[in-house]
Amino acid sequence: MTGPILLLDAVEKHFTVRRGKGWHRERTVVKAVDGISLEVERGAFVGCLGPNGAGKSTTVKLCTGILVPSAGSVRVAGLDPTRQRIEVAGRIGAVFGQRTTLWWDLPLRDSLDLLARVYRLPADRHRRRIDQLVELLDLGPLLPVPVRQLSLGQRMRGDLAAALVHEPEILHLDEPTVGLDVVSKQRVREFLARENAEHGTTVVLTTHDLTDIQRLCRRVLVIDHGKVVHDGSIDDLMRRFGDERTLVVDLDEPAAPIQVAGARVVRVDGPRQWLRFRSADVSAAQLVAAVAATHGLRDLSVEEPDVDEVVRRLYGTSDR
Amino acid sequence: MAEALRLYLVLARAEYRSAAQHRASFALLALTSTLLVALDFVVIAFLLQRIPRLGGFSLAELGVLYGLASTAERLADLMVGDIEKVGVQVKAGTFDLVLLRPGPALVQVAAPSCRPQMLGRPLQALVILGISLSQAGVPWSWDRVALLPATVACGTLIMVAVWVAGAAFTFVAVDARESMNAFTYGGGVLAQYPLSIYASWFRHLFTFVLPVAFVSWFPALHLLGRPDPLGLPEWFRFAAPVAADASTTVAAVAWRAAVRRYRSTGS
Amino acid sequence: MGLWLAVARHSFRRASAYPAAVVAGLLTNTVFGCVRAWVLLAAFAGGARMGGYDATDAVTFSFLTQGLIMATGGWNLGELPERIRTGDIAVDLHRPVDLQAWWLAADLGRSAFHLVARGVVPLLAGAALFDLRWPTRAGAIALPLSLALAVLVSFGLRYLLSLACFWLLDERGLNAVYGLLNLFLNGLLLPLVLFPGWLRAVALHLPWAMTMQVPADVWLGKHDGAVPMARTLGLQALWAAILLLGGRAVTRLAVRKVVVHGG
Numbered sequence: 144m145t146g147p148i149l150l151l152d153a154v155e156k157h158f159t160v161r162r163g164k165g166w167h168r169e170r171t172v173v174k175a176v177d178g179i180s181l182e183v184e185r186g187a188f189v190g191c192l193g194p195n196g197a198g199k200s201t202t203v204k205l206c207t208g209i210l211v212p213s214a215g216s217v218r219v220a221g222l223d224p225t226r227q228r229i230e231v232a233g234r235i236g237a238v239f240g241q242r243t244t245l246w247w248d249l250p251l252r253d254s255l256d257l258l259a260r261v262y263r264l265p266a267d268r269h270r271r272r273i274d275q276l277v278e279l280l281d282l283g284p285l286l287p288v289p290v291r292q293l294s295l296g297q298r299m300r301g302d303l304a305a306a307l308v309h310e311p312e313i314l315h316l317d318e319p320t321v322g323l324d325v326v327s328k329q330r331v332r333e334f335l336a337r338e339n340a341e342h343g344t345t346v347v348l349t350t351h352d353l354t355d356i357q358r359l360c361r362r363v364l365v366i367d368h369g370k371v372v373h374d375g376s377i378d379d380l381m382r383r384f385g386d387e388r389t390l391v392v393d394l395d396e397p398a399a400p401i402q403v404a405g406a407r408v409v410r411v412d413g414p415r416q417w418l419r420f421r422s423a424d425v426s427a428a429q430l431v432a433a434v435a436a437t438h439g440l441r442d443l444s445v446e447e448p449d450v451d452e453v454v455r456r457l458y459g460t461s462d463r
Numbered sequence: 464m465a466e467a468l469r470l471y472l473v474l475a476r477a478e479y480r481s482a483a484q485h486r487a488s489f490a491l492l493a494l495t496s497t498l499l500v501a502l503d504f505v506v507i508a509f510l511l512q513r514i515p516r517l518g519g520f521s522l523a524e525l526g527v528l529y530g531l532a533s534t535a536e537r538l539a540d541l542m543v544g545d546i547e548k549v550g551v552q553v554k555a556g557t558f559d560l561v562l563l564r565p566g567p568a569l570v571q572v573a574a575p576s577c578r579p580q581m582l583g584r585p586l587q588a589l590v591i592l593g594i595s596l597s598q599a600g601v602p603w604s605w606d607r608v609a610l611l612p613a614t615v616a617c618g619t620l621i622m623v624a625v626w627v628a629g630a631a632f633t634f635v636a637v638d639a640r641e642s643m644n645a646f647t648y649g650g651g652v653l654a655q656y657p658l659s660i661y662a663s664w665f666r667h668l669f670t671f672v673l674p675v676a677f678v679s680w681f682p683a684l685h686l687l688g689r690p691d692p693l694g695l696p697e698w699f700r701f702a703a704p705v706a707a708d709a710s711t712t713v714a715a716v717a718w719r720a721a722v723r724r725y726r727s728t729g730s
Numbered sequence: 731m732g733l734w735l736a737v738a739r740h741s742f743r744r745a746s747a748y749p750a751a752v753v754a755g756l757l758t759n760t761v762f763g764c765v766r767a768w769v770l771l772a773a774f775a776g777g778a779r780m781g782g783y784d785a786t787d788a789v790t791f792s793f794l795t796q797g798l799i800m801a802t803g804g805w806n807l808g809e810l811p812e813r814i815r816t817g818d819i820a821v822d823l824h825r826p827v828d829l830q831a832w833w834l835a836a837d838l839g840r841s842a843f844h845l846v847a848r849g850v851v852p853l854l855a856g857a858a859l860f861d862l863r864w865p866t867r868a869g870a871i872a873l874p875l876s877l878a879l880a881v882l883v884s885f886g887l888r889y890l891l892s893l894a895c896f897w898l899l900d901e902r903g904l905n906a907v908y909g910l911l912n913l914f915l916n917g918l919l920l921p922l923v924l925f926p927g928w929l930r931a932v933a934l935h936l937p938w939a940m941t942m943q944v945p946a947d948v949w950l951g952k953h954d955g956a957v958p959m960a961r962t963l964g965l966q967a968l969w970a971a972i973l974l975l976g977g978r979a980v981t982r983l984a985v986r987k988v989v990v991h992g993g
Contacts, residue, residue, distance in 0.1 A: 158729060204729070209562045211726045225726075232565040244560055248481040260473045261564060289484070482902075491903025495910055502910065506920035510773050513780050513924065518772040642754035645761040653765045660772040662859070665764065 146221060148313050148345045149183040149206060154215035156201050156369075175201040177369035178215075183347065185312070188339045190360030191349040192454060198369040199349050203315050206347070207237055220312055233262060236306035240318030243298055244305050245290045251301050252286040255308060262309035276304040280334060296327030303334060313345040314338070320352050332358050353454060365457060372457070381453060389446040390418045390430055395439030403433045414441070470566045474574030482578065493580040501587045503655065504529050518657035523599035524687055529655045530592025531679035535618030536651030537585040542619070543626045545576035547647070550633035550640040553725065568722050569627065602688045610682060610701075617703035618678035624710035625650055625673055631717035634725055650675040659692045666693070674706035733827070734835040741839030745847075752847050759796040759848060760855040766792040767860055770921075781923030781930070787950050790863045791921050793856035794946045799918070800844035801877075802884035802941045803837070805909040810892040811901030823985060830889060830977050837885045845877065866951040872959055876945040879966035883940040886973025893977070896984040917943045937973060940966045 156176040161169065175198045183189055193199045204210040205217055208224030208231050217224055224231040238244070245254040255276075259269040277283055280300040285293060293301060299319060306314060316335075320328045336359055339346050348355060356363055356377065363380055365373035373380055390406065393415050400408035401416055405425030410417040420430055427445050434440060448456075482489055507529060511522040520528065549572050552558040561571045601607065629643030636642075650673055658666055658680040670676040677699075684691055685700035746752075767789040774785035783791070799805075810833060813819045822829060856862055865873060891908060895901050913919055915938035922933045922943045933939055944966055947953055953962045 201729075204559070207563060209559045209726065210729055211723075213727075228562065229565050229567070232563055235563075237563050242557065242560070244563075246477055246481060248484050249477065253477070253480060257473065257477045261470065261566065263565075485900040485902065487898050488900040488903035492906050495903075495906050502914045503919055506914075509920055509924060509926055512926050514773055514778070517769070636750065636754075638748045638750035639754035641751060642757045645758040649758065649761040649765065652762070656765075656769050656772075660768045661765075662768070665768075 147182040147218075148185045148187075148220055149181075149347070150216075150218040151179050151181050151202075151206070152216045152218075154179045154202075154205060154212045154217060156198075156205060156210060157213040174369050176205065176212075179366070179369070179371055180215075181364065181371060181374065183313075183345060185345055186339070186343045187362060188336075188346045188360050189348065190356040190363045191347060191366060192351075192353075192356065192363060193366035197367045199366050200317065201369075202366060203237075203317055203347070203349055207235055207315055208232065233309065234312045236309070236311035236314045238299075238302045238306045238314070238316045238319050240299075240316075240321040243290065243302055245298070245301055247291045248289055250287045250289055251282065251293070254290060254301070255304060258305055258308045264309060272308055272310065273304075276307060279337070280304055281330075296323050296330075299323060299327065299331060300334075303331065307338065307344070310342070311344065313347065316346065316348045316350075318350055318352075319348070320350065320355055328352075328354075335359060365454075367457075380457075381448070386423060387419055387421050387448060387456075388427070389448075390420060390427060390434075391444045391446060392416050392418065392434055392438075392440060393442040395441055398438060401434055401438060403430065403437075406430055467567055467570050471570045471574050471577070474571060475577035478575040478577070479579060482580065489580055492578075493583065501533065501591060503652070504533070504591055507655070518660040519692065520657050521599070523595045524683075524689075525656070526591055526595025527599050527601075527686060528657065528679045528683050530588055530595050531614060531618060531683060532651060532654035533588035534585050534592060534615055535622045535678045536648075536654070537588055538615075538619040539622035539626055541576060541578065541581055541585060543573040543576050543623050543630075546573045546626060546630040547633065547640060547643060548572075549630050550637040553634060554637050558725065562726070569718055572630070596686070599687060601686055607686055610685060614678075614682040614703055617707035618682075620707040621674055621678050621703075621710050622647070622651065624707070624714035625675070627714040628710075628717045631714070631721035634721035646673055650678075654679040657692075670695075674710055677703045677706035734831065737832060737835040738839030738842070741836040742843045743839075745840045745843040755800065755848060756851045756855075759799065759852040763793040763796040763852050763856055764859060766796075766918075767856065771860075781921065781925075782952060783921065783923055783950075786861055786863045787952075788921060789856070789860045790950060791917070791946050793852045793862065794949055795916065795918055795942045797849035797852040798845075798880070798942050798945065800848040801841045801881060802916075803841075803888050805912065806905040807888050807892045807901065807908055808837075810889065811895040811904065814892070814895040815901055820988065823988065829981055830974070833889055834885055834974075837888075838881065841881045841885075845881075863950055865949045866954055868954045868959065869948050869951045872948050872953075872963065873945065875963060876948045876966065879963060879970055880941045880945045882970040883937050883966060883973060886970055886977055887937050887941075889977045890973055890980060893980045893984050896987055912938065915939070916941060917946070921946075923947075935965070937969045940969045 154176055155174060155178055158173045158175055160171050160173050177198075179198075179202060191199055191202070201210065205212055206219065206224070208219075208228045211225040219231050220234050222231050222234075245251065246257065249257070255273050256269075259273060264272065277286065280303060282300060282304060285297055285301065288297075290298060290301065303319070320331055323331065332355065335346060335348070338344050339359075346359075348360060350356065361376060363373065363375065363377055364371055365380070373383065375383075389409070392401075395414065397411075397414045398416075400411055401418065403418070406418040406420035408416055409419045418430065418434075420427075425433075431440075431443060434443075482492075504526070507517075507525050508522060510517060511525065515521070517525060546569070549558065552561070552572070558568075561568050564571060596611075626643075626647050629647050632643060633640035650669060653661065653665075653669060654675050658670075658676050661669075666676070681695075681700045682703055683689075691697075691699075770788035770792060771785055774780065774783075774788055777785070810819075813822065822832070825832075853862070888908075891904065892901075894904060898904060915922075915933060915936055917939070922930065922939055924930075925933050934943065944962060948959075948962065953959045
């Protein structure tokens with residue numbers, strides 16, 4: 144089948160919010176999603192970033208058929224989730240960090256069998272797929288354990304298996320690594336990478352964890368105020384918002400903040416000063432020379448912005 | 464339709480296995496629903512020890528009314544009783560999970576109602592119905608024999624419709640969901656007694672708006688060969704299928720509208 | 731003392747948090763009250779007297795008992811059984827506070843809210859649709875005490891039964907049995923005074939009767955007179971004492987047995 148697996152065309156979602164109490168409530172219309180258009184091709188691994196309240200969750204809900212758009216259209220594998228919710232449901236999988244999709248009181252094995260039946264997997268595929276997932280996610284010892292007794296990391300692996308039992312074409316994840324320890328996070332990432340590479344499952348990962356993005360996503364969407372403010376690779380993101388670097392200088396003795404063209408001092412700690420500068424304005428070498436000309440320089444280093452910093456800056460540029 | 468039923472049974476079985484994990488509870492529930500005789504009929508028997516007739520009906524005749532009403536209500540409870548919990552799901556955000564699965568929302572939400580350990584309840588009601596019919600001096604005829612299963616089926620459908628419509632309402636007014644009990648359980652209780660004992664506005668509400676009167680009252684009048692003390696047309700006694708059809712249609716529309724609204728407003 | 735008041739006040743506030751739920755519940759109470767009233771009116775047709783009641787008594791009884799449902803705990807045993815099942819109870823037991831006293835204070839706060847919120851409106855609705863009997867002077871004076879004792883008995887019963895969860899480990903079956911017994915023995919299906927023969931005598935002396943039948947009878951003036959009133963209120967007090975003391979004893983057993991289940 145050709146064509147993008149996920150297609151959003153000028154999608155908007157409006158919510159009517161009532162403020163105040165009593166009979167005379169103010170009604171305001173909030174545009175949680177304000178004109179998003181994007182195409183995701185099959186086999187992609189897309190990361191989705193954005194501050195809280197930006198419209199990420201709403202977008203995921205629109206893509207999975209939970210919500211219907213106020214304007215525009217959504218197509219999943221060519222189907223319209225608004226009208227064909229059930230067909231679409233058979234082709235997508237979803238994992239939510241905070242809520243489990245498993246049956247609380249039942250052993251994990253039963254939940255997986257049950258889901259295979261719900262999704263109407265033929266008997267031979269049923270067995271094979273579950274065995275495969277159990278092996279990949281190391282769920283063997285967990286199978287007889289009631290889900291309520293699993294730790295968060297174990298439950299997350301269970302939820303991943305549950306979401307993939309029916310071999311969906313596209314998998315949506317909403318904060319899957321939140322609260323997990325480092326080892327569990329690593330396992331989840333490896334699994335997702337493999338699933339995407341070997342099965343060609345399209346993955347859309349909404350997360351606040353930037354390591355997830357760096358390790359897994361070839362494409363990053365940044366959503367803010369209901370719009371897509373960036374759509375490209377991580378490198379693109381860094382280039383666009385991360386061209387500010389920091390020169391850390393250790394002077395011979397404490398001095399007043401250094402005045403030099405093209406840079407500004409953001410922090411002073413005794414003889415050490417942090418100067419922020421943009422490569423477009425002045426090169427690192429020029430800056431070092433300028434500082435050395437007027438001050439005794441004992442040591443220096445240049446700090447690249449990390450993704451955290453970039454995203455923080457990105458979020459910070461919007462009015463909040 | 465067949466697919467919906469299949470999914471319903473699959474999910475019901477899961478719920479059964481969840482409940483079976485707690486053996487003591489399971490046993491207690493099975494016990495109370497099988498051995499504990501229908502207490503709401505016991506009190507009718509208590510009354511009829513002191514008075515010869517209630518609203519002009521003897522104990523056996525009341526048993527027929529009770530049997531029809533209670534069987535329908537308890538069967539409906541067993542089929543869709545749990546959907547009143549959808550309001551809680553909406554509030555907790557877990558209804559989204561229902562929308563993610565490849566099946567009708569109604570089936571998914573109703574399936575946990577199907578608890579085999581509660582099968583004793585409608586069976587009790589049927590037993591009471593059977594015994595009462597044998598004692599009530601029914602002037603048996605072919606149409607009466609045919610009327611019986613049709614009545615139970617239609618009655619159950621009517622009660623199911625009331626339940627589903629009530630659940631649709633809870634989407635809109637989550638905190639006020641208890642008000643539905645007034646019509647689901649309330650409807651079941653009022654149908655256990657002769658309709659003639661109620662005030663006229665009440666009778667009209669439960670005949671023409673929520674057609675609960677067609678679950679027991681009208682069919683019983685025909686079964687027992689009694690004239691209608693309220694003087695309503697003769698054909699009402701056979702109108703249960705019409706009432707069932709109308710009410711299930713309305714309920715389905717209400718439910719679909721409720722789900723549509725949820726998908727539009729997100730709450 | 732300050733602690734108990736705080737617990738009670740917090741519980742009161744929690745109960746009052748959802749006005750829509752209260753209104754919905756009142757609708758249900760009113761409908762059921764009406765249905766029971768009409769049934770009893772039909773039973774008392776022709777000016778009959780049964781079990782010491784006349785038609786007006788019976789109709790009033792229907793609305794009184796509906797109004798008392800929530801004040802006496804409703805259809806299930808509350809939150810305690812679930813806390814025991816999930817093991818959260820261990821947290822409560824580690825606090826230097828008496829477990830029973832804590833839950834009693836909370837229950838009193840809740841009941842106080844429901845007595846007013848759910849007790850009054852069904853009566854008014856009933857008065858609008860039927861002829862009701864209003865309390866005599868003696869009844870009106872004794873009523874607050876009888877209601878207070880009713881709530882205490884109800885709490886004592888529920889608390890004691892809830893503790894069974896320490897041994898049963900799951901509360902669903904227990905709740906189901908309790909709900910059924912409640913319905914029957916409270917007089918909600920039929921006033922206990924109309925029960926036949928020996929069953930009537932037994933039922934009227936059980937703790938369930940203390941929670942609804944007795945306060946209703948006090949309202950209806952069935953116990954007017956110093957001696958009958960003293961005997962009635964005394965019986966309520968006796969049951970309250972038995973159940974509360976029993977609760978303390980079983981709590982000690984339970985603490986010794988603490989099994990944290992789940993998690």
